[in-house]
Amino acid sequence: MMKFGHIADLHLGRQMYGVRLLEDQEHALNRVMKELEERDIDVLVMAGDIFDRSVPPAEAVTLLDTFVYKVTQGLGIPIVMTPGNHDSATRLGFGSRLMNGLHIAPPLEEPIEPILFEDELGMIEVFPVPFLEPARVRQVFEDPTVVNQETAMRAVLDDIRSRTKCERTLIVAHGFVAGGSESESERPLAVGGAETIDASVFDDFSYIALGHLHRPQSIGSPRIQYSGSLMKYSTSELDHSKSMTVAQIPLAGDVVIERVPLPPIRDLRRVEGMLDDVISRGPEGNPDDYVVVRLLDKGPVFDAMSRVRTVYPNALHLERVQVVLEGNVKLPSKDHREMAIPDLFDAFYREVMGEELDEEARKVLLEILNEDARGEVTA
Numbered sequence: 001m002m003k004f005g006h007i008a009d010l011h012l013g014r015q016m017y018g019v020r021l022l023e024d025q026e027h028a029l030n031r032v033m034k035e036l037e038e039r040d041i042d043v044l045v046m047a048g049d050i051f052d053r054s055v056p057p058a059e060a061v062t063l064l065d066t067f068v069y070k071v072t073q074g075l076g077i078p079i080v081m082t083p084g085n086h087d088s089a090t091r092l093g094f095g096s097r098l099m100n101g102l103h104i105a106p107p108l109e110e111p112i113e114p115i116l117f118e119d120e121l122g123m124i125e126v127f128p129v130p131f132l133e134p135a136r137v138r139q140v141f142e143d144p145t146v147v148n149q150e151t152a153m154r155a156v157l158d159d160i161r162s163r164t165k166c167e168r169t170l171i172v173a174h175g176f177v178a179g180g181s182e183s184e185s186e187r188p189l190a191v192g193g194a195e196t197i198d199a200s201v202f203d204d205f206s207y208i209a210l211g212h213l214h215r216p217q218s219i220g221s222p223r224i225q226y227s228g229s230l231m232k233y234s235t236s237e238l239d240h241s242k243s244m245t246v247a248q249i250p251l252a253g254d255v256v257i258e259r260v261p262l263p264p265i266r267d268l269r270r271v272e273g274m275l276d277d278v279i280s281r282g283p284e285g286n287p288d289d290y291v292v293v294r295l296l297d298k299g300p301v302f303d304a305m306s307r308v309r310t311v312y313p314n315a316l317h318l319e320r321v322q323v324v325l326e327g328n329v330k331l332p333s334k335d336h337r338e339m340a341i342p343d344l345f346d347a348f349y350r351e352v353m354g355e356e357l358d359e360e361a362r363k364v365l366l367e368i369l370n371e372d373a374r375g376e377v378t379a
Helices: 022-038 058-072 136-141 148-161 275-280 304-308 340-354 357-379
Strands: 005-006 042-048 077-080 102-104 115-119 120-129 168-174 207-210 222-226 243-248 256-261 268-273 290-295 315-320
Touching: 005 022, 005 207, 022 058, 042 168, 042 243, 058 077, 077 120, 077 168, 102 120, 136 148, 148 168, 207 243, 256 268, 268 275, 268 304, 275 290, 275 304, 290 304, 304 315
Parallel strands: 005 042, 042 077, 077 102, 120 168, 168 207, 207 222, 268 290, 290 315
Antiparallel strands: 005 243, 115 120, 243 256
C-alpha cells in the first residue's frame, strides 16, 4: 500500500527573536529526507507555508531548491506542494510545469486536476488546493455565497468532487479546521470566526493533508490530519513533539497514521529562576538549545542577557514575571497631577508589584530625586 509523507509549515527564512533559523531548518529537511528514504515513502505532500513570507530571502529559496532536487531527482520521490497564507502562490508555482516530479497547486483560474498515483490496490487521486482567499474564489467561481474560508473551501471541493473518478482521493490544503489547537506563531487567516472551516466540507475524501496549525493533530477523524510545523517557532509550542506524518490509504476503513519524530539540532525550551540561581546551577539539558529565560527577580537586574549567555550561548529572550494581583488594587484618591513624586512612585509600585515600597528602597528613591534636583539647580 502506498505511503504518503505529509509535512507543512516549513516557514523557510523565518527568524525567532531576531535569530536566523536557516541552519536549523536545513537540519530538519535533511532529517525528513533521511526518513523518506529509510521508510520507503512513495509520495511527499507539502501543505503550505513553505516560506515564511511572500518574498523570501535568497538563502531560503536555495534551501528549498536543494531539498526539492534531492527528493525528486536523488530519491525519486514525487512532491505535491500547495502554497499557504505566508506564500506567494505565483512565485512558488513559477516553472512548475517544467519540473519533473514536482507538482504545485495551480492558480484558481485553472481547474485543479488530479495527480494520479498507483499501488497494488489501484489508483489514487491527489488534489493540491492552494490557500483560498474568499474574495478571489467568489470572483473566479462567480458564486456570491462565498463569503468566508468555509464557503470558499466548499466551493472548490464541490468542483473537485464533480471530477473525481477514483475510490481513493487525497486533498492537500491549508486552513484552520474548527476544533484545531492553535499556537501563537500562526498568522491569523481572518477575524471574527470567518477563518474556520467545518470538518464536514471534507466528507467523501479519503485523506486530508492539512497545513496551518503548528501542532500535529487529527480533527475528528484520522482522515483529517495536521502534520504540524517542522520546528518550534514560539514559546506556545514548547510542549509540541515535531514530526512528519505518514499516511496509508486502504480501500475501506480509516487511514493508517504514523507520526515520525523529527528531533531538532537545537530544541526550544524555557528556563526559570532567579538570575543568580540560573547562572550558578549551570546548564539544564543541552546548553546549545534555544532558551527563553523567565527571571523571578523582583528588583532590577543588570547585564542579564550577557550573563545568561555564559551558560546558554543561544539564549533568545528574557522574560520578567509580572505580578498578577487578586482583588481590587487601591489606587490613589488624589489627582496624580497634584501628588508629590515620591507618593506617585509609591502608588505606581504598589499597583504593579502588589506590595508597599520598603523603607530602604524609598530612601534610595529620595536620594535619586534629590540628586536630580541638585543637578537642575546647578544647570
